[in-house]
Every structure is written in structure tokens, then in C-alpha cells.
């Protein structure tokens with residue numbers, strides 16, 4: 001299957017402390033690939049490295065024939081990679097409409113994109129004039145996803161999008177991920193809980209101590225639930 005993103009031998013550090021020790025990971029076109037791993041395993045760092053927010057000491061991150069590690073961070077979204085960070089990070093003083101506008105401007109997408117994004121999250125359409133800081137947690141997560149999608153990404157990186165949300169909101173986020181998959185977006189999804197990812201993921205990569213220990217099809221995981229316990233300690 002064609003590759004959307006190919007990471008090999010990726011090494012990243014914060015100052016003198018090495019956090020990623022040679023990560024190899026392939027995101028296939030059109031799949032939802034879930035990253036599971038303990039707190040501090042390096043999942044967020046891996047997403048940041050893809051976005052150019054943490055420099056690579058060595059290794060490669062290829063998007064098609066483009067080498068992302070060679071790009072300045074502001075060029076990565078322009079190449080078609082969108083990122084919804086852990087903890088959302090909206091511009092709290094800006095309205096819903098303004099937050100989405102920032103995404104549209106970043107890549108020069110327009111009204112059709114805006115409409116498509118709002119169709120995915122109709123609740124935002126009712127709140128375009130509301131300051132984003134006053135949205136509920138679930139609404140903020142939807143806006144963070146909407147802003148990311150407004151660049152019309154080929155690749156979407158979601159860092160714990162369901163953290164702290166109630167089950168009905170989790171379902172909506174999950175439906176949005178499934179709908180994006182139908183639209184051909186390739187997604188890397190970081191989640192803590194395996195039961196949250198099994199319904200939407202195609203494959204799961206187990207990140208442990210800054211390495212990808214194993215990437216498995218979801219069907220294989222269902223057949224061997226002990227795998228989750230081995231790498232994540234719960235399950």
C-alpha cells in the first residue's frame with residue numbers, strides 16, 4: 001500500500017536528553033494509525049518532530065518525495081500536514097470563525113473548505129461568533145480539529161483528542177476521524193486507552209522508551225489482547 005508518511009531512524013533530544021532513539025514508522029495512505037504507549041514514551045515528541053517543532057538529530061521523515069526534517073516548521077502545514085496538539089491550544093480570545101480563518105489563510109484554502117469543515121462539526125456553525133475560550137471542552141476539541149482540517153491536510157496528527165471528554169463527545173470525535181478516513185485523510189492518532197482506538201484504527205504502533213516496538217493490524221490486537229498489557233501495562 002502507498003505510504004503517506006515514512007519515518008526512519010528518527011533520533012530527537014531535548015538538550016542533552018535523548019527522547020527518541022531511532023523511530024521507524026510508516027503511515028499508509030488513507031489509514032488511521034494509532035500510537036499507544038506509556039506516559040513519557042515519546043508519542044507527543046514524535047508528532048512534534050513530524051511538525052518540525054523538535055529538531056531531528058538524525059533520521060528521516062518523508063512526506064511523498066519531500067523530506068520534512070529539511071523544512072522550517074512553518075512550511076510543514078503548508079505541505080499538507082495538520083496537527084492538533086495535546087491540550088488543544090486555541091487562540092482563546094478569538095472567535096470560532098476567526099480560529100478557522102487562521103487555518104484557511106495558512107494554506108490559501110477558501111469557502112468550500114470552510115463549509116466542508118463546518119459540515120463535519122455542525123455544532124460550530126451555531127457558535128461562529130463565540131470566543132473560543134468560552135466553548136466547552138468538547139467544543140474546543142472540535143474547533144481544534146476544524147482549524148487543523150481547514151488546511152485540507154493529506155496527513156492529520158491528533159494527540160489525545162478525547163482526553164477529558166465525556167462519552168458522547170468521544171463518539172463525535174471518533175465519528176469525525178472515521179469520516180476523514182472515508183475522505184482519504186491519513187491519520188496518526190495518539191490515545192491512552194486501547195478501547196478508544198480499536199473501533200477507528202487500522203493499525204496500532206506500540207511506542208516504548210522512544211522506539212516503535214511493533215506495528216500491528218487491529219485484527220491481530222483483538223486476537224491477542226495481552227500485547228497491549230505487555231507494552232502499555234494496562235488493557
Ligand SMILES: Nc1ncnc2c1ncn2[C@@H]1O[C@H](COP(=O)(O)OP(=O)(O)OP(=O)(O)O)[C@@H](O)[C@H]1O
Pocket residue numbers: 014017019037038039040041042043044045046086
Ligand atoms: N520540552 C521538553 N524539554 C525537556 N524534556 C521534555 C520536553 N518535552 C518532553 N520532554 C520529555 O520527553 C519524554 C517524552 O515526552 P512526550 O511528551 O513525548 O511523552 P508522551 O508519550 O507524549 O507522554 P504522555 O502520554 O504523558 O503524553 C518525557 O520524559 C518528557 O519529560
Ligand SMILES: [Mg+2]
Pocket residue numbers: 043044045086159
Ligand atoms: Mg503526550
